[in-house]
Amino acid sequence: MSDHKRLDGDRNDSAPGDEGVNTHEPLSGVKGYAIGLALASLLTAAAFILPGTGLIWGPAIPAALVVLAIAQMGIHLVFFLHITTGSDNQNNVIALAFGVLIVALVVLGSVWIMNHLHHQLMTPADMMRMMR
């Protein structure tokens, strides 16, 4: 509603994807989206192709995939969700920080918990071995 636009509290703040407000953003408009799409596709393709080529040392492949995934998220945030560091982006940055915090809590917590379970408990396979 046009009414709300005019009357909302923080005039300096724009929603993700709002165009026109962030005009000083380095890459805006179709060009920005095209570059973003190209980079995102490149990273996706790399994730599928690299492990098969032998270019990366076998045991390091999971680490490489993690790196590619994080780069992918960065591309999305910058090119598609327009999270930049400009001062007009306060809400977006807070939202991002909250998101990162929660993801970190849940992922690190789960890794910690599952690791401990792994050390404490026998797997069904262990159990078969013991019974033999």
Added chain:
Amino acid sequence: MFGKLDWSAIPFDQPIPLIAAAAIGVILAAVLGWITVKGHWPYLWNEWITSVDHKRIGVMYVMLGVVMLVRGFSDVMLMRTHQAAAFGASQGYLPPEHYNQIFSAHGTIMIFFGSMPFIIGLMNFVVPLQLGVRDVAFPTLNSVSFWLTASGALLTNVSLVIGEFARTGWLPYAPLSETSYSPGVGVDYYLWALQIAGVGTLMSGVNLVTTILKMRAPGMGYLRMPMFCWTALGSNMLIVAAFPILTATLAMLTLDRYLGFHFFTNEAGGNPMMFMNLIWAWGHPEVYILVLPAFGIFSEVFSTFSSKPLFGYRSMVLATLFIVVVSFTVWLHHFFTMGAGGDVNAFFGISTSVIAVGTGVKVFNWLFTMYGGRVRFDTPMLWALAFVLYFVVGGMTGVLLAVPPADFLLHNSMFLVAHFHNVIVGGVIFGAMAGYEYWFPKAFGFRLDEGWGKLAFWLTVVGTVVVFGAFYIVGLEGMTRRLQHIDNLAWYDWIMVALAGTLLIAGGVLAQIMQLVVSIRHRDRLRDETGDPWDGRSLEWITPSPPPVFNFPVLPDVHGEEAYWEIKQRAIEQQQLSEVPDYQPIEMPRNSPTGVITAFFCTFVGFALIWHIWWLAALGLVGAYVTFVVFAWRDEVEFEIPAEEVERIDRARRESRQVILERGAPA
């Protein structure tokens, strides 16, 4: 053609579901017939079903919640009477596979389709009014959210007659919920109903967060928002952060069941314990999603009925944000016994106890709000007082369960059942009831009858204490949860006490329904002429009851923490209303059938996926997508309400305000 669906899906051999379904069918047919005969369809379609007005959608959410709470309560009656008759030699009247479906459906319905819609409905109705704006950020999306939730509720209830529901409990723990142990469609009903409703919940979370962050009346800074808006913000931030975990976890279980994946199976590298871990990483935040808005309602009620500003407003805000973050660090307390060991258990035990600090701060603030105030004991206030007493006990038994060695004894006992009902009934349901009694006059323009309200209150509260008191005790005596048959006769007396308490609550439910009926009949006597029946303090009370579509003729100018209270006091001091504003035409969003049509198709998608009717699923998906495309290409988005019309409506409001002013003291 029809996948797994054939006549054997209908339980012809089981009289209870058949009779229940037939009764519901008859009632439904009668209601629909009555609507048709009276010619109410155009009104319903234009004013409610396709409405994108946040107030109407809020009311429909609450109605869905109320109906589902009653539906969930019917399961309670079955479980309590069955258990009372299933001691020793007698077997009760529900076979195990049916009893298991009943407790699973009870939990699922009460949480996802009773409490959630009720609470979301109250937020939808109240938040824009309290913020001083005209609607939520995305009005049509709001309608889609509501109808998707209703679609999930419908699927869950369809399972009563076509097929079966899950027998796995309200959280379908793997590997029990995998195809090897649950080959039927029960778990599939659960999965698709929750996925569809979950999408709706997530979208409504996004909608309300955006509304609160981006659409406040001029001058309404964050630290001037009413407490309910703050807790709504906290709750919806939790929805946005936590519901994707639920969606992903259920999606993995779905892949296991439909495509032979092995995320949570025992074989082929799957890990069922990962299911427990993930489902509770959503599950604990979920309990705060429910209870935070209830805390907000109580904050409003305590301050209004003590005729005082909320004590410690800023510490309340901090406590809310503290709970938002810390609720993501405690989930392991639901599976201390799984075997992660001392370090992990100690960490999560301590973090769980720490979260009680946030709630403790709030309890003291509520007490100090009443201290020195002129306290009025209307029905909403009674619910709030009962809540404080009740919730403190529930919180303390929670902290007891948070001590891992104690939890090894009490986990999955009736003591645990008593704990979570104590906090959910005493927190969420009492909060919903307080909110219902408090905002009903605003929504419909007349008050609810106090006599029946108080009767319902006393019956429910006493009944709840009796039932869950008995549960605490049998829990300490060693009774475990979800027993279809009981061998130990020592528990008999307490189970009978619980049955008696259940009957009291049933009386409370009936009194609550009577209250509505009586109030509708006497609505002329109970009419709220002023729009401010409780001597309120926040902006919803500046509008007439019920508020016009546009809520506010001109958006209010906010100068302090209690926006409406200050405006009211100024008017009383100066003995005149604020100046007549310069009325402008107002643009409001057009109604749209997008929500109901999308949900219509999604219901078929869900049903088809449950029964493996692939062509129907594809058709439904195409239908839902086309509906969305048609909406995206609409060209008329808004309609205009002319300035004269706005003025006419506001003049009536000002006249009624003038009357209060002349009467002198605040009404």
